[in-house]
Amino acid sequence: MLHQITKLHDKIENADRYPFHIPAIRHLDVLKLNKNVTFFVGENGSGKSTLLEAIAYQCGFHTAGGSRNNQYELAASEARLGDYIRLSWMPKVNHGFFLRAESFFQFANHIDELAKEDPIKAYEPYGGKSLHEQSHGESFLALFQNRFGRRGIYLLDEPEAALSPARQLAFISLIHELQRHAQLIIATHSPILLGYPHADIFHFGDDAIRPMQYEDTEHYQITRRFLENRAMYLRELLDE
Template identity: 80%
Template sequence: MYLHEITLLKDKIRNPKEYPFSIPSIRTLGTLKLRKNVTFFVGENGSGKSTLLEAIAYQCGFNTAGGSRNNLFELAASEARLGDYIRLSWLPKINQGFFLRAESFYSFANHIDEIAKEDPRIYRAYGGKSLHEHSHGESFLALFQNRFGRKGIYLLDEPEAALSPARQLAFLSIIHELQKDSQLIIATHSPILLGYPDAEIYHFDEPPIRPIPYEETSHYQITRRFLENRKAYMKELLD
């Protein structure tokens, strides 16, 4: 592990009613301890998990539009407004890694194509060709399998967005290989990814942010109940 603690610098906050401090999970954040090589952030949309992940990326020096320290491209609404209000505690500090924003992946792929016009060798780090020459899911896997091979810290915001269930299972194998000498923090809604063994899951829906067992996540419980009682669920929803 490299990143051990995330601390909200409350003394720097001038107006706690402003966004993003108005988010309950962020407002009540003190120090979040990371104890595993793989950490998941879970919660409903707007719960603050992506906001905190983006702030971590900002403090790591990664492009908050997506990428690493070397990927310099601009994207609207990619500013990490929480970034200046957290402190990261490292042991040891590491500068290598990647920040994946599923929602801006298309723009990232365009950025790589622009770089490749000057130096086509850049494609070697992405499977040998443009990410746009893959399907959406295949482009994600090409990134994971080729660009993520180096030791570092990997921050992934909803990596399952383009992955079928079978591809998510394949991604679990990639996570397992990466965590041997890297650290991953993943914001996700996927009950498949959350099932990775010996990971820490942090729950953002009910402040304060706290660890939660896999079987107690709403993602697991809702999916399980739906699969076991599909007809009853559909009748309740549609009648």
């Protein structure tokens, strides 16, 4: 299990350049992980995906999405934080997967290329057929259900992007099964996924990365207030 992430301050020559100037990353020292499921939350640009990508880089996963065994060409992020963090394990695991919703299409293309040589071997971990032959939501669930079966660490960047509310609920059940033998770190905006009860939530804010209770997240508070006062919100937003 990955139980600690340490930023290597001494290696950073210019703390004013990207991504070290991001407030949450600037104030990061040591982040301790105590649960098998951890959520990263915060606004776009707050650094949650940057840190998740750096963890993937240190794990040896393809930073555009995939595992240690997936090597394909894609103009992806350079994982600029990756060389400036240290991961502490107990025990060390080598198996896992990094899911990036934004580059999943290219990853599916990569699997199709592998299938030209051995379709059975290539498609078996994804439900037996091309990810492009399934809907976006179906392909995500096929990946989770068929590829995430072994002990390891699974890094998911906004998995809700392809999941309807009903499938997000199904994914919560899948998370619960996976965490029995695996570790998941998930960057998300979904108030549904954040509702999983056996998880730590870390908020990436303007001053630090801080633990937060589910009911204190903006995702929960804004969604709840909107659903309870939809007419009022729409009048203000639409100036009617």
